[in-house]
Amino acid sequence: MKRVLTYGTYDLLHYGHIRLLKRAKALGDYLIVAISTDExxxxxxxxxxxxxxxRKEMLEAVRYVDLVIPEESWEQKINDVLTYKVDVxxxxxxxxxxxxxxxxxxxxxxxxxxxxxxxxxxxxKKELNLQEPPGIPD
Ligand code: C2G
Numbered sequence: 001m002k003r004v005l006t007y008g009t010y011d012l013l014h015y016g017h018i019r020l021l022k023r024a025k026a027l028g029d030y031l032i033v034a035i036s037t038d039e040x041x042x043x044x045x046x047x048x049x050x051x052x053x054x055r056k057e058m059l060e061a062v063r064y065v066d067l068v069i070p071e072e073s074w075e076q077k078i079n080d081v082l083t084y085k086v087d088v089x090x091x092x093x094x095x096x097x098x099x100x101x102x103x104x105x106x107x108x109x110x111x112x113x114x115x116x117x118x119x120x121x122x123x124x125k126k127e128l129n130l131q132e133p134p135g136i137p138d
Contacts, residue, residue, distance in 0.1 A: 002028030005086040005108075007071050009036045011048035012124055013058050016116035023113050024090040025064035032084055033059055034071040049125070074100060081107045 006024050010017055010033070025031040036044075037052045048055060056068045069080070080086065081104060088109040095101055096112040104110050 001030055002087045003030045003032065003085055004028040004088045004090055005032045005034065005080060005084060006090045007034045007036075007077070008092075009041060009046065009048055009121075010055050010059055011050055012121045013055075013062075014119050014121065014124060016119040018062065018064075019116045020090075020092055020113060021059075021062055021064040027088050027090060027111060030066045031064055032067045032069060032080075032086070033065050034069050034076075034080060035059060036071045040070075040072050049121075077101075077104055078107055 004024050004027050006020070008017070008020075021031065021033070035052065035055050036046075036048075038048065041048055050058070052070065059065050059068050067084075069084075077089070081089065086108050088111055089101060089104050090111045090113060091098075091101055092115045093112050094115055101110055101112075
């Protein structure tokens with residue numbers, strides 16, 4: 001049983017997230033996703049549109065995901081790897097080489113997968129905030 005672990009906020013779930021989860025699952029047999037709690041996000045100056053419970057519920061409905069756990073701090077990752085007997089930590093390419101993940105190579109494999117271009121939660125929020133296109137004047 002090869003266990004894979006990944007971290008993220010997963011707000012406004014979109015196909016970039018899904019493609020990451022699909023490829024992460026393909027690296028093993030069991031995929032654990034640690035999603036940022038609202039408190040952890042607040043500490044990063046981030047506020048997700050959906051709260052933790054909603055983001056957890058949505059991820060649990062994704063066929064590639066076997067378990068969702070809370071990400072409450074930057075420091076919990078070694079404990080997560082040991083507790084869940086993780087073989088591979090997977091992150092999107094924006095984290096490639098990051099101090100936040102490289103040190104985990106002493107405990108497990110760390111794999112960075114290319115991000116899906118053209119979609120992000122930030123972009124979706126921005127575009128949805130645009131005013132409706134002006135109608136044709138009467
Ligand atoms: N992702 C992707 N393609 C996109 C958008 C996101 O592959 N177009 C990936 C990210 O690289 C990340 C995962 O999907 O691996 C979740 O993305 P976010 O929710 O934005 O996660 P992030 O804010 O990077 O949180 O401790 C680390 C943090 O929790 C990571």
